[in-house]
Amino acid sequence: MAYFLELLISGALTGLMYSLVALGFVLIYKSAGVPNLAQGALVMTAGYAVWLVMAWGLNVWIAIPIAAAIMFGFGLVVERLLLRRMVGQPVIMVVMLTLGLEILLRGMVPGILGSTPKPIDLGIDFAPIIIGDVFINRTSLYGGIVALALVGASLLFFRTRTGTKLRAVSDDHVSSWAVGISVERAIGISWGLAGIAAVVAGALWGSSQGVDWTLSALLFPAVAVVILGGVDSVPGVLVGGILVGVLGTVIPGYLDSVAGGSTRDVVTSLIILLTIMVRPFGIFGREDIERI
Amino acid sequence: MFYRLSGTYHTSYQADRKLWKIPTDRWLVIGLLILALLAPLYVSPLYLGSYVLPWVIWSAAALSLTLLMGLAGQLHFGFAAVMAIGAYASIHLVRAGIPFEIALLLSGLISAVIGAVFGGAALRVKGLYLVMATLAMQYLVDWVVVNVPAISGGAHATLRTPEVSFLFLPIESLASRYWLALGWAVLLTVFFMNVKRTSFGRALVAIRDKDFAAAVIGVDPFRTKLMAFFTSSFMGGVTGAILAFCFYRAVTPEQFGFNVSIQLVAMVLVGGLGSVIGSWLGAGFVLLAPIFLTNLVSGLAASGWVPVSQNFLSHLPLMIYGAMIIGFLLLEPLGLAKIYDNIRKYFLVWPFRHARS
Numbered sequence: 001m002a003y004f005l006e007l008l009i010s011g012a013l014t015g016l017m018y019s020l021v022a023l024g025f026v027l028i029y030k031s032a033g034v035p036n037l038a039q040g041a042l043v044m045t046a047g048y049a050v051w052l053v054m055a056w057g058l059n060v061w062i063a064i065p066i067a068a069a070i071m072f073g074f075g076l077v078v079e080r081l082l083l084r085r086m087v088g089q090p091v092i093m094v095v096m097l098t099l100g101l102e103i104l105l106r107g108m109v110p111g112i113l114g115s116t117p118k119p120i121d122l123g124i125d126f127a128p129i130i131i132g133d134v135f136i137n138r139t140s141l142y143g144g145i146v147a148l149a150l151v152g153a154s155l156l157f158f159r160t161r162t163g164t165k166l167r168a169v170s171d172d173h174v175s176s177w178a179v180g181i182s183v184e185r186a187i188g189i190s191w192g193l194a195g196i197a198a199v200v201a202g203a204l205w206g207s208s209q210g211v212d213w214t215l216s217a218l219l220f221p222a223v224a225v226v227i228l229g230g231v232d233s234v235p236g237v238l239v240g241g242i243l244v245g246v247l248g249t250v251i252p253g254y255l256d257s258v259a260g261g262s263t264r265d266v267v268t269s270l271i272i273l274l275t276i277m278v279r280p281f282g283i284f285g286r287e288d289i290e291r292i
Numbered sequence: 293m294f295y296r297l298s299g300t301y302h303t304s305y306q307a308d309r310k311l312w313k314i315p316t317d318r319w320l321v322i323g324l325l326i327l328a329l330l331a332p333l334y335v336s337p338l339y340l341g342s343y344v345l346p347w348v349i350w351s352a353a354a355l356s357l358t359l360l361m362g363l364a365g366q367l368h369f370g371f372a373a374v375m376a377i378g379a380y381a382s383i384h385l386v387r388a389g390i391p392f393e394i395a396l397l398l399s400g401l402i403s404a405v406i407g408a409v410f411g412g413a414a415l416r417v418k419g420l421y422l423v424m425a426t427l428a429m430q431y432l433v434d435w436v437v438v439n440v441p442a443i444s445g446g447a448h449a450t451l452r453t454p455e456v457s458f459l460f461l462p463i464e465s466l467a468s469r470y471w472l473a474l475g476w477a478v479l480l481t482v483f484f485m486n487v488k489r490t491s492f493g494r495a496l497v498a499i500r501d502k503d504f505a506a507a508v509i510g511v512d513p514f515r516t517k518l519m520a521f522f523t524s525s526f527m528g529g530v531t532g533a534i535l536a537f538c539f540y541r542a543v544t545p546e547q548f549g550f551n552v553s554i555q556l557v558a559m560v561l562v563g564g565l566g567s568v569i570g571s572w573l574g575a576g577f578v579l580l581a582p583i584f585l586t587n588l589v590s591g592l593a594a595s596g597w598v599p600v601s602q603n604f605l606s607h608l609p610l611m612i613y614g615a616m617i618i619g620f621l622l623l624e625p626l627g628l629a630k631i632y633d634n635i636r637k638y639f640l641v642w643p644f645r646h647a648r649s
Contacts, residue, residue: 082618082622104611104614108611269432273413276425
């Protein structure tokens with residue numbers, strides 16, 4: 001029972017950390033309608049950015065805002081140079097473009113900055129918190145709390161003036177243009193915000209497993225999270241994240257010894273498949289009605 | 293000038309439906325075919341084995357995938373898994389004592405059946421969701437291959453292909469393996485060019501352009517999509533088997549991972565969706581350009597011209613590959629096939645700038 005409880009809690013916290021990665025995906029999809037498969041690489045780049053700024057000798061709490069500013073700018077640049085030219089192209093082009101960006105970043109960033117894992121010290125104690133028989137990893141705990149806070153902040157953000165514009169843009173590009181909203185700027189801002197979310201995710205994941213190219217592999221669970229929660233739903237990120245995290249920790253916790261390891265990927269794949277088969281738009285997503 | 297139109301008049305429907313309407317095109321193809329057939333005579337074994345042979349096989353794979361993505365418009369990000377099924381099935385069938393020729397067909401059928409299950413997702417969703425579903429299936433197939441010892445022979449095992457003969461010719465020497473692969477690729481090419489002219493091909497195109505509209509005019513989307521996945525997976529499965537027997541000859545699950553699927557999609561896109569010549573050019577470009585450029589840079593680095601670290605060099609192929617995908621999508625979304633088409637159109641009327649109309 002304690003084993004189950006421990007798996008449950010650590011799964012939920014890991015899932016919340018997944019939702020940090022997934023949040024960037026949802027922010028971009030919600031406003032631009034672009035599936036950003038480079039979000040994993042963006043998180044990796046953000047992790048490297050945090051490490052780089054810290055390597056100048058700055059305190060981590062100063063480094064993270066600076067890295068956030070860098071990644072905000074990076075998101076703007078990516079949108080301006082790459083994605084804006086893809087407006088109106090079929091989805092395969094956009095998917096492949098973001099995958100190309102993913103591959104490029106996965107090669108370029110470790111290629112230039114070094115591929116050995118870089119440590120990020122957030123000043124979190126590595127000793128677990130012990131409640132009864134249950135061990136809780138402190139990084140995951142803080143990560144989960146930060147994820148909750150960040151998703152809450154994004155929900156509030158969508159209530160502000162800029163956020164309302166972003167919601168309008170997500171509804172309909174042409175109508176937003178008609179009422180005087182700069183669609184380009186709104187989409188640019190959403191990329192920048194995804195960059196900031198990537199910094200938070202990169203710092204937390206980087207502190208728990210080191211910064212190297214493996215951070216970009218977070219894309220796969222993040223995709224499962226957004227598919228399950230609904231690609232255009234911010235609260236869905238939390239629910240989907242917890243579900244993916246819990247299922248992806250509890251089931252392998254019992255099955256790995258039987259089935260020979262790495263059942264986590266299988267669970268994640270099955271979540272994606274079953275969601276798409278049963279309810280393609282996810283738990284909270286909006287169903288698109290297609291017309292001829 | 294080079295593609296002379298003068299004197300080329302099609303006076304019957306038969307002539308107008310020819311695959312190559314302009315004589316130059318026909319002679320070009322015949323010339324290329326002869327060059328390809330004679331390649332083992334004038335290409336050094338090193339180049340034949342490590343550049344030309346994989347190019348031919350990956351072109352066949354790209355053709356199989358472009359049937360699905362280019363003609364039928366169904367996105368597939370798990371095609372390497374389909375090829376893995378073909379490769380492993382053929383090896384186990386040959387080991388069980390089935391002749392190679394039949395094993396190839398059977399492995400194709402097995403891939404086709406499992407591939408049609410992939411297609412089940414396409415009946416429900418399209419676009420981004422289809423990408424995700426096929427991606428998930430890629431992971432599932434990978435996991436099954438790795439974790440079922442009966443298939444892969446253990447988690448980190450390498451499965452050697454047994455020695456086989458094709459139509460009583462032993463497939464052992466490099467040249468015979470090359471000719472087998474070339475034969476399959478040419479067969480697929482001829483099939484692909486002709487399938488566009490059949491009712492099946494037209495149904496695929498109708499489904500690609502708008503499946504609801506196709507349903508309205510009487511094309512059954514259910515049947516057509518499943519047929520598309522079935523056909524394409526059959527071709528992909530046999531190509532996987534050819535890849536295993538003619539090129540790798542020792543198969544591990546990593547050779548058919550997710551990255552290979554991405555590479556295949558990149559080949560199809562860089563070449564140009566749904567184009568025959570694009571599949572050949574795209575496969576060659578995606579396969580060879582990173583190798584070529586990396587060799588160039590490491591050569592420059594070795595001679596001290598550009599100071600780059602070993603770490604940078606080892607990541608260079610990835611960078612070139614990613615930059616290539618981005619560059620093509622931004623600058624020429626219709627791919628190498630369109631570039632070739634532009635050049636051809638230019639020379640059709642050269643030295644004039646425009647044709648009539």
